[in-house]
Amino acid sequence: MSLASSGSSLPRRTGLFDMLRPGARAAFMTLAVSAVLLLFLAPIIILVVTSLRPGWGVYYIYRGTEFTLANYVEVFQRGVVIEAFFNSFLVATAATVLSLGVTVTSGYMLSRFKGWLPKTWFTSIYVFRTVPYISWVLPLYVVNESLGLYDTFFGILAAHVAVHVCFFSWIMKGFFDGIDPSMEYAAMIDGCTRWGAFRRVALPAAGPAIAALGILSWLWTWNEFLFALILTGNRTPLLTVTMAQFVTELGTEWNLMSAMAVMAMIPAVIITLFAQKYVIQGLRI
């Protein structure tokens, strides 16, 4: 076997990287790491700096040293901005609670049962996850319009819960697959009903994973744009659409737009810094 013949007599096939001396290797690694950091951080830094520049200084953000918080003050003086943040917060929170509530049982069913019904449901989820959002949100707009739900809280909430049904059921199945069902059987032998076994045994065990998915769900809804653009108007402003509207006849008000973008980014930054473990767990597919 090849293992047995492996001796020092074999020439080591070397790449460019191996030919470098250790010092040069370390330098190469530092360079690679710096490049990654620069690529992912630079646009964010540019945005933050722009948001701190006065209106007249925004066009040459790399020149000049005047910094101000006036943009933030000005953004908040617009009533619609506060309203948009409030609405987005409300929609994100409600959509997360509802979509987790609706899909946790569905994922449990997919994980614990075999037969025609789970098979059919799983196939449906698979097919409907493929449908492009615009293909059902466009007619949903007409439906909402005729039901008087256009530009209402409920109208946008329904779309957000619906979009999560397929994906979350699938992810939740994975969560429950990772939990040994024997505890539930034991609970049922001890007199628990099926529902009781689900609620008292399986649900607490999946708790951390569900929380991780909840964090991501909240952020996705907070960041969502297409549904907000199609299903809401002036009565229910949401932050992503409001942010895209800092465009006047004179051009885009970049300093104000950046200030709002930085504030809209805060939840994402906080979550990345303090709940990274959960985020990474929730992103598993």
Place this chain on the structure above:
Amino acid sequence: MIGERLSFQIGLILPSVLVLLLFQVVPIFIGTDASFRRWSLYDPDKTWVGLEHYRYVLSDTNFLFTVLPNTFLLIVASVGLSLALGMAVALLLHRGIAAQRLVQTVVLLPLMIGPVIASTMMRWTFNDQFGVVNAFLGWLGLGQPAWLADRWYAFGVIVFTDVWIWTPWFALLLLAGLKSLPKEPFEAAALDAAGRWRIFTHITVPMLRPVIGVCVVIRAIDCFRTFDQVWLLTGGGPARSTEVFSIYVFMEAFQNLNFARGSAAAVIGTLIIMVAGLALYALINRFMDVSR
């Protein structure tokens, strides 16, 4: 009578099924129905016109020769580049580098801040007059293109933004994949004095194939419906030259105010991605079987 077991199963999925039916399946039926009718204010009867809208869309040169090629080009470019870059970042993080946690945090950020903020900042960064990219190019003495006013430059910025957002996703999933690989094959290869590149191409990639396959399929299907990045960066312009599928549907329905034609385009797009998605899935499945 349905058994206690079956009724429990039905009870578990009932809320999800209802939400899916009411807010996705019913709208899809309504949209499909509308795509066969004339849908305008001066025709309250919504006259049945058969395949008229489909004929229009499928003979629209814009749809056939700009929108569809753009959509698939975006998928290939974005998925390919984010996979390559994501793999590089995953390998870097897997090696164990200094400032590991800092790098991981920074890499996670684009995914978390979402496409709207990302596209906003990219549009500013690539602004032709005041953007930092052009300032930097000017400082180097290079040309300063009007990024978003030229079709291929604008398309490049869209791809770059999409890669920026999705590289972290590939990196995280590939890193998880790398961490779960057994160590023995790598030790054996090291004993055999294999070079780094050979280890990568002959051991790492084949063993990661299932993860790579799943990532590529999911991302490719999701990429087909891209809307936010294109809408916020170029709005489909200049002169509708960077439109992708979702933008085309949106423009037909809300700019040209032809809901029925937009619906026809939506149905066509849905059928395309379903067939493409199934084919992709079958291809990847086969590819992975061969590698095993």
